[in-house]
Amino acid sequence: MDTPLDLVAPSGPAESLAPDEARRGLFEPAQAHDPTSPVARFDARTPLAMDAGVSLAPFQIAYQTAGTLNADRSNAVLICHALTGDQHFAHTHPVTGKPGWWERLVGPGKPVDTDRYFVICSNVVGSCMGSTGPASIDPATGRPYGLGFPLVTIRDMVRAQAMLLDKLGIPDLFLCIGGSMGGMQVLQWASLFPERVFSAMPIATGARHSAQNIAFHEVGRQAIMADPAWAEGRYLEAGTRPAKGLGVARMGAHITYLSEPALHRKFGRRFQGGSAPTFSFNADFQIESYLRHQGLSFVERFDANAYLYLTRAMDYFDLAEDHGGVLANAFRGTRTRFCVISFTSDWLFPTADSRAIVHALNAAAAPVAFVEVESDKGHDAFLLEEPAMFSAARGFIDAAARARGL
């Protein structure tokens, strides 16, 4: 979700997924323990109370910041990242060397203006870029948690972020913003800590994960678990990586982040390096080569078990269910200003999902704005160059800043 279509050209000759034996170019657990970004550590005195009924301690949250916190501590922005995103929203990625994943939206003079706001983004708990997750060492056993890690929920992620803000001395957020799974966190923030969220921008998201989305996630998880190198989740100790399974999971998921028109525009039925089929199962088509490249590059930077856990967290998310089946109850009495954004060609989180959020916010008498951006880029549009989204975001954020006296 963080390797947008426009950034990656189809790679040259057909590539096949790397064999497990060659660990070169595969996820290294070191990045899960010792990231290149700042880390907040929480010891046994401050455990994370998780929905699974577990008190997680010790644990750590890796984060990045940009901009400066003002004297009133009133200009903090929390960016919530998507499923396979990380804290490097405006910083060169330590593994891939790519620019920050949201530099189009966040930076000096950008809609989320780092000259004006103090912007924070933390790696979610359960992920693998420095925050505690299944690749971390379980202090009880001295081995990686693997499947011994408790199941994570979106609410757990938000609780951990709130603890990070406490540690940073930030009482409340001027803005909480995120797309996809990040948008779920934004909604959860607004529901769980309404007094700590002045304005909220959930983008390309839903208040619950649909059956179709759960289905896609399950296919990905089964691909990982079907890879013998997964080793029942103990691959880090076995010295293997389920790269084929994770790569296939990523290939399948990546299709859901795009759209038929975008794929057609970018690849069509064009052949890779020729003009005729080779009568083989090589990557004849550019789209095949592109997807294989997506799968390959993903396994370099992502932990397969973390992928299992985070997809599960999205599947479990149902904000209405947590509030008696009525989504409006999740926002009862809120004073947060909302701006909901969807994209016309997003079939993973279609506009109907955003409208359901808007209707619930209306029913709760919350101040809510809603824009459906015309785009053929599918779900990943929120990461891409979408001037209509930027202008909506700029208008909303600037007005919110005026209202807050920033």
Next chain:
Amino acid sequence: MRARSSGMKQRNDDALLPVGGAASAPWRSAGELPRSPESGSERVDHLIVLGLVPHGARVLDIGCGDGTLLALLRDRRSVDGRGIELSREGVNACLARGLSVIQGDADTDLANYPDDAFDVVVLSQTIQATRNPRIVLEHLLRIGRQVVISFPNFGHWRVRAELAFRGRMPVTEILPEAWYETPNIHHCTIRDFVGLCREVGARIERATALDARGHEMRFSLPWWVWNLIGAQGVFLLRRGR
């Protein structure tokens, strides 16, 4: 209408209200075209709504465009304003003004608002373009304690003349599009609308007609006269007969 200059703020608010004060003559004039002579930038019908809406009220403006009316109501009446607008350009303009406006339309989005959600609901020149005007009106009465609604009168003498003498669908100042491109799919006359109000149990608190230039016809006239010479109908409604 988009350029509401910063100079506006320095002017005395009351100077822009219609002569005689809004309370005494809230329906003095309205319409799409006229501007208040003092500002040159504000629609007289907006100023009329402004005179009607109490301080701090909750207002829903359906088809709010670039948010001119909502911004006016917020700045002068401290209302808690919400809007619904079909065009993304309009919604973006509203966002930049700090208004809470959702992209949507009257036919699909009103059903989701709870009863009595607003003190005043405004629907200007739109009901004739909805797919189901009766259901829209019922929702307006359900979600708003008061409803301000205006629409072009298809019983206007010029409309009748076009049909009667030329045998053509009318194209007038207030109905400028040809039949094949007009968004207005449910035309009605003032009398038709009064009939609909009866059917849905709406109480007409006040009603008036505006002439082709958007000026109120101030003398007391029977319905049939209004229905003949009024270019627009403007109604203030409330639930219950």
